[in-house]
Amino acid sequence: MLGEVLESLQLKSGSVVCDCTLGGAGHSVKMAAQVGETGLLLGVDQDDMALEAAGARLDREVPAFRTSC
Numbered sequence: 170m171l172g173e174v175l176e177s178l179q180l181k182s183g184s185v186v187c188d189c190t191l192g193g194a195g196h197s198v199k200m201a202a203q204v205g206e207t208g209l210l211l212g213v214d215q216d217d218m219a220l221e222a223a224g225a226r227l228d229r230e231v232p233a234f235r236t237s238c
Contacts, residue, residue, distance in 0.1 A: 194223035
């Protein structure tokens with residue numbers, strides 16, 4: 170499903186995107202890499218632990234992307 174999501178969104182450097190089901194950040198890692206440093210990825214989750222874990226994963230897997238929780 171990740172491939173279909175990314176194909177549908179057609180993200181590029183500087184894009185703005187919101188992942189409303191952030192969870193473990195699997196999709197968000199790929200989206201962050203595509204929007205790059207000039208883009209914006211918003212991640213939404215009602216679980217504070219999921220938000221912290223997703224932030225840590227993004228920091229680890231997409232180091233050029235700046236996260237804030």
